[in-house]
Amino acid sequence: MDVATPLSPTARSTIRRGARRARTDRAELYAVLDAGLVGHLGVVLDGAPVVLPTGYGRVGDTLYLHGSTGAATLRAAATGSPVAFTVTHVDGVVYARSSFHHSMNYRCAVVHGTAQLVTDPEERLRALAALTEQLAPGSWTATRQPDRRELAATAVLALDLAEASLKVRTGPPGDDERDLAADAGPSPVWAGVLPLRTVLGEPEPDPLLPAGVPVPPRVRDRSLSRPG
Incomplete structure (x- = not known):
């Protein structure tokens, strides 16, 4: 899919709460994913939801995940059941004049779909290279690459980015008029953003x-x- 193709929300990827913060620029989605180190994979395992952190890598419009072939979550994800994958960056703590309006500035990507087990040897290596480069750029070619035994012990999943959403909050707090009016009083409450890096x-x-x-x-x- 071309980077110029906008995100097209589906029923489950449509942002309803805080819809004004939704983004449709696919390039923004790529930027949020590429800037991350850890994502969270959500699957249904034995009838119950399970969400686990994991590394990932992106090649074009495909996310790659990996883990042990014995991992129950990866086996469940590879069955064709729906999964979700999220990556979140917290950019600041938003201090408001009321406790209700305290918030965070953030960038959050959510991907829905069905993960596919990658079996093609060349694609598996491309995926593992992407995973390595996401975590430690330059390390795939500078270090020993996986041998046959290590590859046999590793499961690689592919997740298409066709069904994805991106939500971003920036800026100062959104206080009520009554709290803003209190600034004129004798004891105004400090409000603003504490950046987080x-x-x-x-x-x-x-x-x-x-x-x-x-x-x-x-x-x-x-x-x-x-x-x-």
Whole structure:
């Protein structure tokens, strides 16, 4: 699907609560997914909902997930039953003049669909490369790739992004007029946004690493680019 194709909400992906915060730009969806490290996969297992965190990677309009072939959640997801996958970034805590209007600034993507078990060897490698690069850019080609035994122990699922939604909140609190009017009184309540950012720290070498092995650019450059 082309990046210019807007998101087309279905009955289950239509944002109803806070609909003004819905986004339809597919490029925005990609940006939110590409900026994340962890998503949450929701499946029905033995008649009950289960939501677990997992890494992921994106290639075009497909999300790839992976895990042990023995994982019950992945086996359940691969049966063709509906699943949901979410990625959320919290960008700030919104302090309002009333407790009711406290909120968060966030970007949240939700994907609905049926996951497909990936069996093609070439696609499996592309998927695992995407998963690795999502977590640690530059590491797929710089490290040993999975051997036959490791590949046999790994399940890879593909989830199409055709049915997805994106919801974004930005800006200051949305206080009621009565609370805004109270600002003119003797004790106005502070309101605003406390930004929240994820930062990368200093690389910490493995204690088993030989002395003098330098931090490679793929790690060092990410560390140097951290905010602050």
